[in-house]
Amino acid sequence: MRLAGLCTTDVVTAMPTERIVDIASRMREQHVGDVVIIASGADWRPIGILTDRDIVVTAVAERAEEIETLRATDIMSTDLVV
Numbered sequence: 001m002r003l004a005g006l007c008t009t010d011v012v013t014a015m016p017t018e019r020i021v022d023i024a025s026r027m028r029e030q031h032v033g034d035v036v037i038i039a040s041g042a043d044w045r046p047i048g049i050l051t052d053r054d055i056v057v058t059a060v061a062e063r064a065e066e067i068e069t070l071r072a073t074d075i076m077s078t079d080l081v082v
Helices: 020-030 052-062
Strands: 034-038 046-051
Touching: 020 034, 020 052, 046 052
Parallel strands: none
Antiparallel strands: 034 046
């Protein structure tokens, strides 16, 4: 079996300024465990990734009082291998 047969090409993305609660809702609707954060502008390049674990461990467990105002840039991982 070829690797291409196992991979998905549909990637769920979000903007860095989107609220965590909105991204989490999209993740639930799309049945995904991570979202690629993309830069706005002409290049739309990936600048980070946000996982369901990031949301639970950082946003919910450590910063629950801020959950309504947290943005993707507040907790996303930026060490991407593209």
